[in-house]
Amino acid sequence: MxxxxxxxxxxxxxxxxxxxxxxxxxxxxxxxxxxxxxxxxxxxxxxxxxxxxxxxxxxxxxxxxxxxxxxxxxxxxxxxxxxxxxxxxxxxxxxxxxxxxxxxxxxxxxxxxxxxxxxxxxxxxxxxxYEEYVHRHAPISLGWLRMPKHNVSDKEVQPVATGLGKLMDGQTNSFSKMVAPLDDGSVAIWDIASRSTSASGGNGRLLGQSKRGLLSGRAENDSLESRIVMTETGAVESVAVDSISLKGYFAVQSQLHEVDLTTLQLVSTKQYPFPITALSEANGTTPVTVGTNNTVHLYDPRDPAFTASETAAEGELIGGSVYSHATLAEPGPLSILHHDGAGIDDSSIWVAGRFTSMLNYDRRFFPRLRGTVHSGARIASMCFSPYGVVPRSLDLVRNPDVPMAAMTEARSHPGPTVLAAAEYKGKGSLELHNLGSGSTYQNRQTASASKLLSATTHGGRIVFSDGDGNLKWVEHDGFSYVRTLNINDKPLDAAAQDASDYGIWSSTASEMPGQGDIVQKIMPLRATASTTSSSRTDTNQSNLLLWTGDGALGMLGFGHSNPLGDEEDWHDAVEAQAQTVEQRAKEDAERQYSMRMRRALENNANEVRFVRGLGMMR
Known part of the structure; x- marks a missing residue:
């Protein structure tokens, strides 16, 4: 041979x-x-x-x-x-x-x-x-990061994440760290470096955590007040990480905090007139775009005028500061996207949210509105895709009269495309807007029965999450189905196993207590191969970072092994053995009480829906 x-x-x-x-x-x-x-x-x-x-x-x-x-x-x-x-x-x-x-x-x-x-x-x-085949057919595995715990009033408290960002390693040119603000007001960093033949990978180790109350402005032992401050706005795009300057920008209510990620110390704070609902990406060369509930601002940390001693933002709006802002006709921006530089013009700023159009601003002439793209849906998140929008009329299988040259020609000029996850009349809407040709495709029939929360490209596919806890993969046409995963489809523990039905209509497993989590943000972890020939990166390390509605941070991988490595399982086993009998009994009682309360609330909600529907029947 x-x-x-x-x-x-x-x-x-x-x-x-x-x-x-x-x-x-x-x-x-x-x-x-x-x-x-x-x-x-x-x-x-x-x-x-x-x-x-x-x-x-x-x-x-x-x-x-x-x-x-x-x-x-x-x-x-x-x-x-x-x-x-x-x-x-x-x-x-x-x-x-x-x-x-x-x-x-x-x-x-x-x-x-x-x-x-x-x-x-x-x-x-x-x-x-080969990696594409693995992503399409291999078993899907989920690994969840361990949150740092602390004791408050003789009770062990585990904080939850209120945002998600990723930090790139300059040497390997891949995202190797996860940055997240916690509801206790601190900032935590985890090592999520990819595994290779010469390195074991980060395994989700906690690298550092700032002091509690850094972002909330509360005392370290005042966890309840910090949690109220950190979770009041509920913004999803609340974190922007600059991998060049190693700075992180965190939106908390109406304040934007700049944190040095090397020392985990607060650098500056800027007050805005309204609660911040969205932040753009940060790359060190362009200002960060800040979207509040009614305005859009440019924040440039290199400008000495942006200091903590600057006058109040309310006065800035009334008095007309030289640092102009854009006023929105309709409130509620949820996603801000900077142009990725794929085209000639890289000064575009795209803003979308609870209004039904995508707004296009020119950074060079801000706050002048360059134009709008009408969607009709309310967009929750946006990202850029290098793939164009091919009309359905050019489908070579469903249309035998179309020559293959027409499909090749349509794909030869893909141009940048805005991929949006939205909600239209209560159903999910997956939208592709080509900025070059102006063509648009909106999948509002088969995307999801509930609102779409986040969407991004994943290899040769598109992945998006919905309000039912599903992660769905489709082809780049936005329609052809590939596979689905529900993060709630996992074995229940002994305390959650109950043969009785929940709700009036004998609800499914997705309505069982503790089975209603959703993925509200997806971020691809695109690992690149090492520059040295002696090291080969794992082929299935193009994983996804997940942030759920319950504040959990995880990584989605492919294969039977844990995407965060076996070290996490070993740590969990050691922690379980270290617990005393009293601690395990106390946690079990708290879990059962939480399940009973959730079951009661679900029954009440089902009864309300049932009674409300009686008046609709004739």
Whole structure:
């Protein structure tokens, strides 16, 4: 085998099943390289995709006996009024136009069209298809960070996170630290560096924590007051981390705190006229954009005028300070996005929130409004995607008359696209707005039955979270389904297992006590390979950072092992053994009491909904 050319070995490997291809990689360095051939895993990704399954299904439908046409017509009529020429042909039972009279040639052509239509790397980012296969089919694992505990009035208190940010390591050019403000007013930093052949990874270790009350301005032992201050606004985009200057910006009510992340000391504080609801990213070269409930401001820490002794912001608004601001016609910005520099103009500022349009400001002429993009939905979060918006009319599978050159041409100019997670008339809306061509796609039918909270790109897919605790992955068209995970689908402990039903309608497991958590922010942890040839980064380290509605911080990975490493399990076992019998009994009693109270509140809410619905019936 060692004497065979690589092309021959690859041809042999392609005949193996996926588990056997993975085992071949452990033979030697040569077979590791061949076993991760990009073309090989691209074919495996496509063969196991829903696009190829749909193509084979339609091929079998065309080959069925004509006596089954009535059943086929009934099945084809299910999607509704959005029918293409292909759907109409199936509905009428008429044969499809063939590109070749040879059945084998026809099958090859149809497969090639389906492959071009499915291709996730049309932006030519060169991502790894082996990693793509792992993300699409491997088991999903969740690891949760350990929060620093402290004792208050002879009671051990575990704080929760009120925001999320990530810090990049300048040497490896990858995000290696997680920064979060806690409800006790402190700032904590965890090591989340990726695992490689030369390093064991960060394993979610706590690197440092500032003093309690640093952000809230309360005493260290006054945890209750700090919690009220830190959680009053409830802003999701409340943290901005500058990896160049190692500074963190934290929004607490109407104040913006600048913290030195190396010493965890407060540098400056600026007061704003209204509670801060959103912060933009911070990169050290452009000012941070601050969105309050009714205004938008530019905060530049390099400007000496921005000091703690500056006059009150209320006077600034009335007197007309030279540091201008934009006044919003409708309150409630929730997400602020700076242009990523992919185009010629990198001075754009995009603001979206509870109003139904995305506002575009020009940083050079701020606060002049450059333009708006009407959405109709209320947007919770935005991010940039390098992939363009391809019209549904160019779908090569559903539209056999469309040439493949048209799809290739549409993808050759992707341009920056704003990916938005929104809510439209009570349902989730996944929106793609192409800034170059002006084309828009809004998935308001199959995205989610509840509001979308956060969305981002993840390899060759889009991942978003909704109000039901789901994480859903779709293709870059925003429609084709890949996979789903509900963070509440986990085994219950012995105290939570109860055979009785909850609620009037015998609710599902998602309504059980303690089973209603949601993911309100997703941040990709894009690990890059080490510059040294002797170190190889784990292929499944393109993980996701999660911040839940209950204030928990976690990491989502792929595989059977914990994405934070085995060290977390060892620490949990040591802590469990160190607890006394009285402590475990006390925690169990508190947990059962919390479950009973939550069950009572759920029953009350179900009764209110039931009684309110009685008046709607005729």
């Amino acid at each position: 060692d004497r065979l050319p690589e092309e021959v070995v690859l041809n042999i490997i392609s005949c193996l099943d996926v588990p056997d291809i993975v085992r071949v990689q452990s033979i030697s360095h040569r077979y590791l390289t061949l076993g991760r051939d990009n073309a090989l895993w691209k074919a495996e990704c496509f063969n196991h995709s829903r696009a190829e399954a749909l193509r084979r299904q339609r091929q079998l439908l065309n080959a069925q006996d004509s006596r089954l046409s009535e059943l086929r017509n009934a099945f084809s009529a299910l999607p509704g009024g959005d029918l293409t020429s292909y759907d109409v042909a199936l509905l009428r039972g008429s044969p499809q136009p063939r590109a070749s009279s040879d059945p084998r040639a026809q099958a090859r052509i149809q497969r090639q069209r389906a492959l071009v239509n499915w291709e996730p790397d049309y932006a030519h980012n060169g991502f790894d298809y």
